[in-house]
Amino acid sequence: MVFIKEEAEDLKIEETFSLKHEETEEPIGLMPLKEESQELNEKEGKDLFEKHQDFITEEKSFSCSQTKKTSTRKRAQKTETRTSTCPQCGKSFNHHQNLKVHMRVHTGEKPYTCQQCGKSFTQSNSLKAHMRIHTGRKPLTCHECGKSFTEKGSLKAHMRIHTGESSFTCHQCGKSFTQKGSLKDHMRIHTGEKPYTCQQCGKSFNKMRNLTVHMRIHTGEKPFTCQQCGKSFTQEGHLKGHMRIHTGAKDFTCQHCGKSITIGNLTVHMRIHTGEKPYNCQECGKSFTQKESLKVHMRIHTGEKPFTCEQCGKSFRCKANFNFHMRIH
Template identity: 60%
Template sequence: MAFIKEESEDTKMEFIKEEIEDIKIGETFRVKQEDTEEQTDLMALKEENEVMNEMDENDQYKNHPDFTTGEKTFSCSQTEKTSSRKRAKKTGTRRNFTCQQCGKSFAEKIHLERHMRVHTGEKPYTCQQCGNQFTLKGSLNRHMRIHTGERPYRCPQCGRSFSCKGHLKAHMRVHTREKPFVCQECGNRFTLNGSLKMHMRIHTGEKPYTCHQCGNTFAQKVSLKRHMIIHTGEKPYTCPQCGKSFSQKLSLNRHMRIHDGEKPFACQQCGRSFNIKGNLKAHMRIHTKKSLFTCQQCGISFTQKESFNTHIKIHTKEKPYTCQQCGKSFDQHKNFKDHMRIHSGEKPYMCTQCGKSFNQKRNFKDHMKIHSGEQPYTCPQCGKSFNQKGHFEVHIRIHTGEKPFTCQQCGKLFNQIGILNRHRITHNGEKPFTCQQCGKSFNRKEILKRHMRVHTGERPFTCGHCGKSFGYKIALKCHMSIHVCE
């Protein structure tokens, strides 16, 4: 009896000890669980709150260091491992809880129960302020910092604060330049696992975010959000200096560089600076002589996709941008926008030296060369200089005899498209330029200008000998013959 009693007490003590160890492990796991949840990867640091709310719960279990697919399914600390080994040694067997749906095994029943929420979709933890639901208590605790504004994790190098430990850890890679996540397809490296996941969609072609209005699909949620502004027409970002509005904050930031003259992106080879990173990238292809975009129809290669897309429309003759006021169509959106200013009368480009305004940026740039005296385009044959590339190209045709513009009706050739357009009017009899005072019409703008002097009395041509003025150049020439005879 003494032996049986002693054995019973030993068994009882062993059971109590084992139960206490179970409670310890459960508590330790809970602390470890909440700590590790804070280290979940972010989609992007600046979208931390949104990402954490919408985080895939599967990933939380998958990436959690306490959940693995091997036989050793639970590890919190060296003490707990020792306790588990002791318990296994005493009982002779180790408890193993296996998920019937995916086959994952867990050392504790509570871990299995928590895991089952991945399959059932159960979210028992609800935010009392906004109603968001979570599968894990740690996720709810982390979410609550959005409402409280608490940011307990501070970067020791730059002082920036974060609501989650995982965000701070990811941020520290900015300082250390560590990029631990590597793409197995192309070798690109990333600081965040979320960035790698988004990058992988380039290779897989996956576009999980769909616009419900037009059906367009996107690889990133932020791209879908940007796209939705097209449908709403919202432009929440306004320039404080000129009042221009933008649909994206990035566009506003880029626009602000026009006012402050900032060009933060410099070419390391030639020193040229740019206000947009994309322009620097495109410029670098000049040095590398890398042509990424080749036309399959004519073989011409381009360093920029925009130039390639514009070129393709030459072959397709596509002109998708049509003016609703006059019916004129354009192959480029930029040309369409420039054209619309003719109707609106908008002239956003103003010369600060003489106050003259322009509706196109290129005309403004050309005008500024008048004040600076800059004439960067010099003819190699006769040495004549020009302030506009277009004028230089037209001049070169004088030497080469090139006449690239042909009249389709009579076959006559011209070296300037403007002269061809004027010539076409002789065939159709069109007279688009009308005098607002007398109603007389003309087929050329300069003839209308000359005609207007009849009404205004303007006499711009003055004789250098006697000071007499004339409304027409030919009248001055006739007059000059009087002085020649004298």
């Protein structure tokens, strides 16, 4: 009886153990599946991340490549624009249109004509500025002194008088200028260069504006007209001098000697006190305070005598001597 009871208890314990073991084995069997699923998820995430990184890298590489190509293309275009060179004088331009306008200097083409006086221009802006001579319009005013101008460039250059800016200096004589063009014109005094030639009489000039004024001798053009009396002049300076008759404006007084000088002659007059002689003869080295004095002096070397008496045929180097001679007749 005792033996049967013990065997029954052993079977009960074994059965109980077997049931507990089975309950424990079921979760143990699921663990590897969970781990495997987690590993697959992690692997897929890693693959997606790596693919994303590769895409970003490729995109950046493509972007950098495109930027580099664009930059190279822009540089090439910039280089191409700078190759617009004048075949006659070698001057280069950033744009072909600028070269096209420049070529009119050599061809003499002036497609823009003033309907009032017949004067022609190479550029439309030049005609527009010219028209202000007839209308008297000066829309640009200096806020420092109230002086008015027809062109923006003229006002800009004028403002340097107030600021004291003189950024362009001659390396030969040390004279400074407010405009680059003024220095360029000044340098021709030292070099003797006269690139602007009259096609009618062959006379040459170191400044384009001097040739322009000279041409009025041949054309008879007098574009500067007094609005009060109707008298016309070839140069604006002559009109300004004439206007003093109507306005009664007084001349400037020299602080050194007290002499009254017109504003146009004040700069030249001051050279008497400063001793400045910017006009040098390339033949003998003699210097002069005025350009006209150098011009007359050069006739000694060239033998030119442009003033001829029509009554007796005698010729003279300077107009003053010719005028004095004419009193004889």
